[in-house]
Structures are given as structure tokens and as C-alpha cells.
Amino acid sequence: MLPDRAFFDTLAEAAKAETLPRFRVGASVVNKLQGGFDPVTEGDRGAETAIRALIETHFPEHGILGEEHGSIGLEREHVWVIDPIDGTRAFISGLPLWGTLIGLQTNGRAAMGMMDQPFTGERYFADGTQSWYRGPDGEQKIAVRDCENLSDAILFTTSPHIFTPDELAAYQSVESKVRLFRYGCDCYAYVLLAAGHIDLVIESSLKPYDVGALIPIIEQAGGVITTWDGGRPEAGGNIIAAGSKAVHAQALALLNGR
Secondary structure, rough: OOOOOHHHHHHHHHHHHHHHOOOOOOOOEEOOOOOOOOEHHHHHHHHHHHHHHHHHOOOOEEEEEEEEEEEOOOOOEEEEEEEEEHHHHHHHHHHOEEEEEEEEOOEEEEEEEEEEEEOOOEEEEEOOOOOOEEEOEEEEOOOOOOOOOOHHHHEOOOOOOOOOEOOOOOEHHHHHOEEOOOOEHHHHHHHHHOOOOOOOEEEEEHHHHHHHOOOHHOOOOEEEEOOOOOOOOOEEEEEEEEEOOOHHHHHHHOOOOO
16 A cells, blocks of 8 residues: 555654754754764654654555664565755754655655655655645646756756765866856755756765655656666665756766766
8 A cells, every 4th residue: 555645744744843843943963974074963863753653653564764763674665765854954054945855665666755844834745646846835736847958957956065076077067058056955956846946956975865755756747867877866876857858968968978
């Protein structure tokens, strides 16, 4: 049995109860990375705990791949992919561009997904066929926009600092060709692409839970999301998402030095 939208909403509300009260109140932060900075907050841990408890109660036969509390049953037919706060740096900085990502894979393929931004009240959802937006300005089906040329495209990435030197050179070969580029949106960039506001997102070194919920939102809105070598993106890695096949192909060629 597969979940319906109401169950995804229930999961998002449970996470919201843990994250939103801790936003912009100086929540405590723990650094997970020795020699660097990989922050985690009480909101991350509390939200994932709440989501997992509901899944384990209602869908005990499903597997779970989570960021904060490990994984179980990854070989099962249906596997949930959870990032309780994608964009923790934004969260601890008071910037409302983080989101809770809740994805569902079937036989290893991203099938359904939700991105919830509790502070702005926006929720993006892929139901298995189509992608939807719900927020302060109502509810509607969303779709990518048609952009045929890289020179007309709007490009987002979280930060140029996420790339290795070789990756940065490849990324900059694309950035130099677009009409406009912006930094700092984490998961929010991908849903803006799905909703037809931007055309391209390029990032590197992503984990499966960074993209698991976003893949179906983009694909079911008519977009394309792959790795830099054109493969499936479920395992993460270096990721490129585009609203049109044409822009995806043009950017992919540049990323690979063609």
C-alpha cells in the first residue's frame, strides 16, 4: 500500500512542530564534521524522529533512509528518504530558504515527494503523476517553463564553495553563459525550478536524502534531473536539474568539457 497526500501532510506537520518553534530563536547547534562545519540542530533530530515514528506506525513494511538517525530496510520495495532540515546553515542563520524533504522510492526509483517550508507556509508535492504547489497564494499544479537556450537561463547553486577546483571550473563554464545566476537557496532552488521560476540548478557532493524528495517534484513538473554524467540521481553525487531538455543538454556538455 502506498501513502496518499494526506499522509505526507501529516508527516510535514509533525516535522513542522519540531522545526518552526526553533527557527529564529537561537537554537543550539552541534558540529558533526571534525575539521570543518556540518551543523545539526535539535530541530533536525526532533523532526526526523517524529517523521520516522509515523512511518513505522503506519507503514512498518517500508524502509527508511534518514540523515540523522540511520537507515533501515533499504532493500525493501518502498523506502522513505528523509532530510528533516535541508539547508541547516540557512536555518541557523534565520534565512527561510530551508525545507523539510520527505521522499518515497519504489524499487529504487523516486516516486513521490514533498518539500515543506513551514515559515513561509509553502508546500510542494509530487503525487506520482503531477507536481503541486500549496501556499499563501492558493494551490495549483506546477510545471517547468520552456527555456531553449542557456543564454536565457536563470541558474542557482547553493554556493561556489561546494565545488572542488575542477568542479568549480566546470560549473563556471556554465555560469558564464547564463542570463542570471544566484547563490544560497538549497532545496528551495529545486522547487522554484519545478514551478517555472528558474531554469537550472547545479550542485555537487549531494547525499541521497538531499535529492530524494526533489527528484519526483522536478520530473513530474516536466523537468530533468540527473548526475553530471547523465545518470539517475537517486544516489546523489554531482547533480544538475533543468526545466528543459535543451538547457540540460547544453549545460551538461559544458560540465563535461564538450
